[in-house]
Amino acid sequence: MATRSDLRNVAIIAHVDHGKTTLVDAMLWQSGVFRENQDVNERVMDSMDLEREKGITILAKNTAVRWVSDDGPVTLNIVDTPGHADFGGEVERALEMVDGVLLLVDASEGPLPQTRFVLRKALHKKLPVVLVVNKVDRPDSRISEIVDQTYELFLDLLDDPQADTAALDFPIVYASARAGRASLTQTPDGGLPEETDLRPLLETILKTVPAPSYTEGAPLQAHVTNLDASPYLGRLALCRIHQGRLQRGATVAWCRRDGTVEKVKVTDLLITEALDRVPADEAGPGDIVAIAGIPEITIGETLADVDAPNPLPVIHVDEPSISVTIGINTSPLSGQSGSKVTARLVKNRLDAETIGNVSIRVLDTERPEVWEVQGRGELQLAVLVEIMRREGFEITVGKPQVVTREIDGKVHEPVERVTIDVPEEYVGVVTQLLGLRKARLEQMVNHGTGWVRLDYLVPARGLIGFRTEFLTETRGTGLVHHVFEKYEPWAGELRTRPRGSLVADRRGAVTAYACFNLQERGTLFVKPGTEVYEGMIVGENSRQDDMDVNACREKKLTNVRSSTADELERLVPAKELSLEQALEFCREDECVEVTPNAIRIRKMALSQTDREKSRARARKN
Known part of the structure; x- marks a missing residue:
């Protein structure tokens, strides 16, 4: 077997908010990607608006860092992965591209549930691990205790006794990603590493993570691990080349998921340099490249030699555990702010999501305009709905449910x-x-x-x-x-939401006079001037039952003067729910209306009469 000593492929894995993206930023700065006076946003790898707003990584992305080591220049392909378990599909795809991982652990918080999740995946693929104890300069850091907890986590996750010794022999680097410093010697709690840059970390990566290996003269094998899009080139397939060489303009065998093989032409070939993709004439084993020219290619498929089309194993990810129903908007206010309101457009968008997101499933339901969407967690599904909302869709989202087996x-x-x-x-x-x-x-x-x-x-x-x-x-x-x-x-019935809903009984604009009276009944979600309709939930009742209320009631004016003048009353500000909070608030008979301009909670059956009939039938049964 031959190796490429000038290349390393490594993924950064960690629990959410333990400093992965900040560490990549520091690597980019110290490798000379940016000018000293260049104005660059923090967390430059988090390019989506939602990622910046929420402060989390949603999509796995790769960058290339050039580093001059003692043995010569080396290219580090670094894959920044999400820390939240809801986006675990991104982590599993990223691990197919690399030969080793950096495991980041916060020096104060220590290993947390998502740390366990991502480390389990890395150990399952037998990838070498470099432990990075990050944020050592936190005043509440407890470095020795965190290292011990990490060893315990390794022991807990290693099922094969024969693998214990090798997997536990991992190097430890103590770092402060924000300060761009790392050290191989343990620092005092709350102190900065003694080195002034990240050289100890980068040298440790070169020693621990193996160089990509390949067989001389072997036919082409390139695995599609992710998808992207370009306004000029169309769909881009991100591939890790395992064997052979891939050339621009070459004809290759496209090994599809269904077992069929088709000859296709690679119209363009791009490699990553820092944060940009640049054209290349060819790429070899170990390279992570983007190719264009195959508009229907999907994740997990293989590009192979035309004369020897040997596909690699299809990528499999964990099954979904949470589901919601997504359908067209059927409220009286539908079509007022969104441009995409038909069932055909909604279904096409959901189908497009399954192509690039391997952990999402879309299933048909009894109703032709409603689909069941399954994912890893509430946050992942809420992010999908939020992206659709920003694209101009108007949809109705049901209460999250668990996927049983x-x-x-x-x-x-x-x-x-x-x-x-x-x-x-x-x-x-x-x-x-x-x-x-x-x-x-x-x-x-x-x-x-x-x-x-x-x-x-x-x-x-x-x-x-x-x-x-x-x-x-x-x-x-x-x-x-x-x-x-x-x-x-199944654990049996659980307690549902302890309080009921305040439900509007007519359509109209909310008045301040009605709010003054209703705020004594519970917590309001609407403010004066908000447009409401029958069946829309305007607040949370202080009692367990639902209550139909008139949120549009106006004070009747007469020419009779009152002996007691109107007194000033203070209106409690309405509680504005985010999309995630609205989905959490829903009961089984409620759903969330999502439009580009509004998020409204409503009853499935808008008519008060229909809801009474349903309750009567439920009592009989």
């Missing part, structure tokens, strides 16, 4: 591993909240700093709507992270 004749449901960090005074209320959701406490650790960490196993449906209630009860101080763990037998 039948195992040995019994219904099983997904169970999540939940890690919660809260101040000591809120431990009781959090325990009570999760107890109602049939959670099992695995571990409780008091760090001695006034904060307690709780590890739970919770049915996934118990977490739908949990985050909002959790933040309310902990006054916004608590932190919660969760990741899919396994399937377990």
Whole structure:
């Protein structure tokens, strides 16, 4: 086997907000990609508007860093992956492109659920790991304890006893990505690494991550791991070349998912230099390239030699665990702000999403204008809906539900591993909240700093709507992270939302006079002047039952003077729900109307009479 010593392919994996994208920024700066006086945004790899707004990475992206080592110049292809488990499909695709990983762990928070998830995937593929303890300069860092916890995580995830010794022999680098510094010697808690740049980290990557290997003279094999689009070239397929060489203008064999083989021409070939894709005449084993000219190519397929079309294994990812229904907007206000409102346009957009997102499934339902969309979690599905909203779609989204499985004749449901960090005074209320959701406490650790960490196993449906209630009860101080763990037998009925809805009984504009009276009944979601319709939810009732209310009521004016003049009343500001909060708020008989200009919660059956008939039928049954 031959190797390419001038190339390394590495992915950066970590829990969300542990500093992956910031570390890539520092690598780009120190490799000379930017001028000293160049104005560059922070987290330059997060190019989507949603990524910048939410502060998370949603799509895996790759960049190339040129580094001059003691043995000569080396190109580092670095893949920045999402940390949130909802986008785990992106992580699994990224691991198909690389030969090693950097595992980032926060020096204060330590390994969290998504750390376990991404490390499990890397160990399953037997990829070498470089542990980077990041943010060592945090005042609350506890480096030695975090390293011990990481070793425990490795031991917990390694099932094969023969693999323990090799996998546990990983190098440790202590870094501050924001400061652009790294060291191989442990720093004091809260102190900066002794080196002034990232050279120790980059040299460790070169020693630990193997160079791409290949067989001399072997026929072409290139694996499609991601898709992109160019306004000039059309669909781009991002490929990792495993064997052979790929040339611009060459005719290759396209090995499709269904087993068929078709001859196609590579019209353009691009390689990554820093943040840009530049044209190239050819690429060899180990290179990560983008090709154009095959408009229907999808993820997991293989480009091979015409005379020896040997496909690589198709990429498989974990199955979805959460689903929502998405359909056309059927409210009285439909078509007022969106340009894409028909069932055909919605279905075409959902089908297009499944091409580039391997962890999304779209299934037909009994109704021709409604589809079931399955994904990894609420955030992933909410991001899809938000992107569609910004593209001009008007849609109706149902309450998130869990995807069940039948195992040995019994219904099983997904169970999540939940890690919660809260101040000591809120431990009781959090325990009570999760107890109602049939959670099992695995571990409780008091760090001695006034904060307690709780590890739970919770049915996934118990977490739908949990985050909002959790933040309310902990006054916004608590932190919660969760990741899919396994399937377990159905846990029985769980407590639903404790309070009912305030439902508008007519169409019209909300008045301040009506709001003054309704705010005593509960929390309002609308403010004066908002257009409402019958069946639209205007607030949360303080009691358990739903209440139909007149949100458009006006004060009748007469020429009779009152003995008591009108008194000034203060109107409580309306609670504006984000898309994620609106989806969490929904009950089974409610849905969310999503348009470019508004997010409204409504009843499935808008008519009060129809809802009464449904309740009567339910009581009979």
